[in-house]
Amino acid sequence: MKLSQARRDFYRKKAKLEGYKSRAAYKLIELVKKYGLIKAGDHVIDFGCAPGGWLQVASKYVGADGKVFGFDLKSVSISLSNVLTYVLDITSPDALNFVKERLLREADVVLSDLSPNISGIWEVDHAKQIDLTLKVVEMIPHILKPGGNCLLKVFQGPNLDTVRKALNMMFEKVYLTKPSASRKESSELYFVCLSYFG
Numbered sequence: 065m066k067l068s069q070a071r072r073d074f075y076r077k078k079a080k081l082e083g084y085k086s087r088a089a090y091k092l093i094e095l096v097k098k099y100g101l102i103k104a105g106d107h108v109i110d111f112g113c114a115p116g117g118w119l120q121v122a123s124k125y126v127g128a129d130g131k132v133f134g135f136d137l138k139s140v141s142i143s144l145s146n147v148l149t150y151v152l153d154i155t156s157p158d159a160l161n162f163v164k165e166r167l168l169r170e171a172d173v174v175l176s177d178l179s180p181n182i183s184g185i186w187e188v189d190h191a192k193q194i195d196l197t198l199k200v201v202e203m204i205p206h207i208l209k210p211g212g213n214c215l216l217k218v219f220q221g222p223n224l225d226t227v228r229k230a231l232n233m234m235f236e237k238v239y240l241t242k243p244s245a246s247r248k249e250s251s252e253l254y255f256v257c258l259s260y261f262g
Contacts, residue, residue: 095256108173109174109175113140131168132148135151154196155195163203170209174216194227227255235258237257239257
């Protein structure tokens, strides 16, 4: 068994054991621990929240005084008192209004783990994924409070710089990272963005 495969199985088993809906939960745990992305009492938005691993993690970090709002094309059933989930196509013209109407106030944190349906044609998948991420970036000024944090998944490739440039203008600190729970061979990376200028 290849090392990357062994590691994938390790996180899959760990998720099953610890009751997380996906091994992606460990990507968020690692990044929250490293960068202090989410705090108790925060309001968090999670785009591309299915199957719900990140919702579970965010729910623990925000605690009883916080709220987590999950949006995805698929409906997600999760019974946590501080989590609300909605079906949303982020490419729809009304997406921003839909999100704003669901929020109780501006969010402290925006998470995005969005991914297109993978075609296997790398250039196409990369372009589509970056487009989805840019939809979130466009929403940030309307949904994130000044000083807020953001975590965005991106696929590696030539369009990455478009996202980086936009984020550098919006946040005090921007890091590009790959958590250990990500598969070695996967082209996914994460932008960790701290302290939104507003």
